[in-house]
Amino acid sequence: MAKDRLHEVLKDWEAVIGLEVHTELTTLNTKMFCGCPVEFGGETNTRVCPVCLGMPGALPVPNEAAVEATVLAGLAIESTIAEWSQFHRKNYFYPDMPKDYQISQYDLPFCADGHLDLEIDGDGVAQRLDVAQEGAQGILAHTDDSYDVRIGITRIHLEEDTGKMIHVGGSEGRIAGATHSLVDFNRAGTSLIELVTEPEIRTPEEARRFAQKLRLIWLSLGISDCSMEEGSLRVDGNVSIRRRGETEFGVKAEVKNMNSFKALHDAMAYEIVRQAEEIEGGGTIVQETRHWDVAAKRTSSLRGKEEAHDYRYFPEPDMVPFEFTPEWIESVRAKLPELPDARKQRYMTDYDLPAHDAGVISSDFAMAEYFEACVTLGGAQRARQISNWMLGELSALLNAEGIDVSQTRVVPSMIVELVELLDDGTISSKQAKVVFAEMAETGDAPGAIVELKGMKQVSDSGAIEAVVDAVMAANPDKVEEYRGGKKGLMGFFVGQVMKEMRGQGNPKMINEVLKSKLG
Numbered sequence: 001m002a003k004d005r006l007h008e009v010l011k012d013w014e015a016v017i018g019l020e021v022h023t024e025l026t027t028l029n030t031k032m033f034c035g036c037p038v039e040f041g042g043e044t045n046t047r048v049c050p051v052c053l054g055m056p057g058a059l060p061v062p063n064e065a066a067v068e069a070t071v072l073a074g075l076a077i078e079s080t081i082a083e084w085s086q087f088h089r090k091n092y093f094y095p096d097m098p099k100d101y102q103i104s105q106y107d108l109p110f111c112a113d114g115h116l117d118l119e120i121d122g123d124g125v126a127q128r129l130d131v132a133q134e135g136a137q138g139i140l141a142h143t144d145d146s147y148d149v150r151i152g153i154t155r156i157h158l159e160e161d162t163g164k165m166i167h168v169g170g171s172e173g174r175i176a177g178a179t180h181s182l183v184d185f186n187r188a189g190t191s192l193i194e195l196v197t198e199p200e201i202r203t204p205e206e207a208r209r210f211a212q213k214l215r216l217i218w219l220s221l222g223i224s225d226c227s228m229e230e231g232s233l234r235v236d237g238n239v240s241i242r243r244r245g246e247t248e249f250g251v252k253a254e255v256k257n258m259n260s261f262k263a264l265h266d267a268m269a270y271e272i273v274r275q276a277e278e279i280e281g282g283g284t285i286v287q288e289t290r291h292w293d294v295a296a297k298r299t300s301s302l303r304g305k306e307e308a309h310d311y312r313y314f315p316e317p318d319m320v321p322f323e324f325t326p327e328w329i330e331s332v333r334a335k336l337p338e339l340p341d342a343r344k345q346r347y348m349t350d351y352d353l354p355a356h357d358a359g360v361i362s363s364d365f366a367m368a369e370y371f372e373a374c375v376t377l378g379g380a381q382r383a384r385q386i387s388n389w390m391l392g393e394l395s396a397l398l399n400a401e402g403i404d405v406s407q408t409r410v411v412p413s414m415i416v417e418l419v420e421l422l423d424d425g426t427i428s429s430k431q432a433k434v435v436f437a438e439m440a441e442t443g444d445a446p447g448a449i450v451e452l453k454g455m456k457q458v459s460d461s462g463a464i465e466a467v468v469d470a471v472m473a474a475n476p477d478k479v480e481e482y483r484g485g486k487k488g489l490m491g492f493f494v495g496q497v498m499k500e501m502r503g504q505g506n507p508k509m510i511n512e513v514l515k516s517k518l519g
């Protein structure tokens, strides 16, 4: 769908979006209520036991690390942590949950009332028309080409994940047309946190940035691998629209199955336009769950409200309630690592990176880790150069190869060595680019490449003076003209000297020697 169409619709309509984000705590060793290992893939139904298979009489024992990870997540988004809470049973009959209920949380989640601040720029600014308006939802600050917005977070609770259904015989693993269904319980019982936002997101771009920033925070906390492809980070989007100026919310549709940030953005944009066209055409929006079809780039109805479940929540009788003491909560808070906003600030103040560069590096977890590794390996004094190489040559290489920075041959120590060789004058910046290309190709260290290719920059003043003398002797007329005021000939002399030295002369020294000799 053309982005122009979205912008056009947003002139008359305001979108209201609330996200529900499920994150599997994949970095924990064991499941939520039993000792089964947590691992992606693996032979079906091998990582199971009587507890996660829901055998009669098997009792759940809560995983302390999962409870702590949830509280840590809550503290990272500035939630209030409940001092008293408990698990509830969410009852439903579906084969992906062998107990016929899921242990979840209901009215007493571990974390309530948090928020996330987003910085929106680029095309996202055009999507949000009310930034400069008094009382615009969540707007903290704005300039002509960017704005900061605060999105409220209702809650985070902890629950257990379900097993995985595999529908066979239909299309794309969907139920429609399937002849039979299989179930894999390896995932059943994995710790899962669910975060719910307030309906305060106003554009597809805000939705995308929210999910990206949340993922970055979760990665910083180390609580999940947050893979949208493998389903360890799953985002559902609730969308409704209302006429600009209207204060009542419209009827919402919930969109599922968006397994990339782009899909989230595009599905929200599609849904806003669909709803507007539906209403403008005289129709109405019905509350329903819709499925995002990545290939067809559209949403389609999955099930209506009449199929909504009555979960009959009741307190889980097999576990005592939780009482978190303020001391314990503070001990978890002490484990909070540096979060993305603070990291960006530190890159600006400690390493003098421009705001834009600090933002790009700190908002990509793998890039930030790479940068940290460079700094630790002795690159602190040359952090700005390192960042330039990362955002320039290295990013270009990653794009060309279609890989992540954690997968490249060009490891942090190589970049650190490269900027050192440049800084101490061993190689020129032109040679550094050749060295970079070579290390990307071979994985050899820069020092070894310089040695092997005999690339060392000549900074021996005697050698440079000899060549300068020879060039001047061979071009007496040009020397005359230069001394007569044609200063533009400097470029000619530098070029000649460089040529004689096969490109290996130190350009700065050549310039200095030429200036003094030409007078």
Ligand code: ADP
Pocket: 016, 017, 018, 019, 020, 196, 197, 198, 199, 200, 238, 239, 240, 249, 250, 251, 252
């Ligand atoms: P439900 O009872 O249907 O689950 P909730 O009130 O629990 O709805 O909200 C679920 C999610 O939907 C939340 O993220 C919330 O912000 C969002 N939401 C609620 N009402 C609307 C609406 N009218 N339009 C868009 N999103 C909404």
Ligand code: ZN
Pocket: 031, 034, 035, 036, 047, 048, 049, 050, 051, 052, 053, 189
């Ligand atoms: Zn188990």
Ligand code: MG
Pocket: none
């Ligand atoms: Mg709800």
